[in-house]
Amino acid sequence: MTSADDGLAHEISDEAFADGNDVGVYVALCDAVVRPTPGGDPIGRPCPRCIARLLATRGLGPSSSWSMAVPEQSRGRARHRRRGRLHALLLHGGRRER
Structure with missing residues (x-):
C-alpha cells in the first residue's frame, strides 16, 4: 500500500x-x-524497511542464502511470446517480425 x-x-x-x-x-x-494514496495513484517504490522485516520473518535475511528467495531459472530452451499484429503494425509497417 x-x-x-x-x-x-x-x-x-x-x-x-x-x-x-x-x-x-x-x-x-x-x-x-500509512495513510494510503488515492486509488488512481501509481504504486510507490518498495519500502526497504518493510522488505527487510518481511525477509527476516521468512528467514531470508542478509546472513542466509539468498538463493532460496529467487527461483532457479529453467535450463530448457527459452520461450518467448510471439509478438502480435499490433506490434507489427506499429513498429514494422505491417510486416511481421520473424
Whole structure:
C-alpha cells in the first residue's frame, strides 16, 4: 500500500489491514503509519524497511542464502511470446517480425 506521506509502498499485514480498515490508517511492517494514496495513484517504490522485516520473518535475511528467495531459472530452451499484429503494425509497417 503506497503511503501518501512518504510515497513508499509499504507491506501491511492482514491483521493491520483489518484493524485500520475502519479509519483508513494502517500500520506497516516497518511500524510506519500509512495513510494510503488515492486509488488512481501509481504504486510507490518498495519500502526497504518493510522488505527487510518481511525477509527476516521468512528467514531470508542478509546472513542466509539468498538463493532460496529467487527461483532457479529453467535450463530448457527459452520461450518467448510471439509478438502480435499490433506490434507489427506499429513498429514494422505491417510486416511481421520473424
